[in-house]
Amino acid sequence: MILVSKYIVPKGYVGITIYPFVFLKYKALKKDAVLLNHEKIHLKQQLELLIIPFYLLYLIEFFVRLVQYKNMYAAYKNISFEREAYVNEKDLDYLKTRPFYTFVSYY
Numbered sequence: 496m497i498l499v500s501k502y503i504v505p506k507g508y509v510g511i512t513i514y515p516f517v518f519l520k521y522k523a524l525k526k527d528a529v530l531l532n533h534e535k536i537h538l539k540q541q542l543e544l545l546i547i548p549f550y551l552l553y554l555i556e557f558f559v560r561l562v563q564y565k566n567m568y569a570a571y572k573n574i575s576f577e578r579e580a581y582v583n584e585k586d587l588d589y590l591k592t593r594p595f596y597t598f599v600s601y602y
Contacts, residue, residue, distance in 0.1 A: 497525055512537040514546050533584035540576050540598055549576075575601040 497517045504511050504520040510530055511518050517534040524530055541549040553576055560570035571577060578601040583589040 497531070499525070510534050512541070514538060514541040514549075528587060529584050532587055532589065533580045535590060536580040536583060536593075537576065539590060539593065540579070543596060543598075552576075575599070 496515060497519060499520070499522045500518045501520045503513075503518045509520045509524055510533070512534045515538070517531070517538070519525060519530075543549075544552065553574060556574045556576075557570055560573045561567060564570050564573065572581070575598045579598045582601070583593075
């Protein structure tokens with residue numbers, strides 16, 4: 496389900512996925528197929544890891560990357576879940592053929 500909420504989406508971002516919802520900062524973003532595909536990739540990742548473990552791994556990897564890169568944005572961009580989503584967001588058919596646990600190959 497896609498919802499618009501400028502208060503849930505962190506500053507500097509336009510969307511966030513918290514299973515089973517995709518929150519977007521602006522109503523117009525509902526028409527952005529690439530952004531929606533990016534967020535749907537996160538929904539798939541969350542389901543694969545049974546939701547709660549996804550968030551734990553996401554946070555752990557963020558902090559590991561933060562120590563590694565010493566920059567919050569670089570840490571975020573290099574989380575394996577984000578790397579998979581960014582690399583494949585323009586392929587609107589990606590989720591139809593995506594193998595199980597693909598994010599592991601982006602570590």
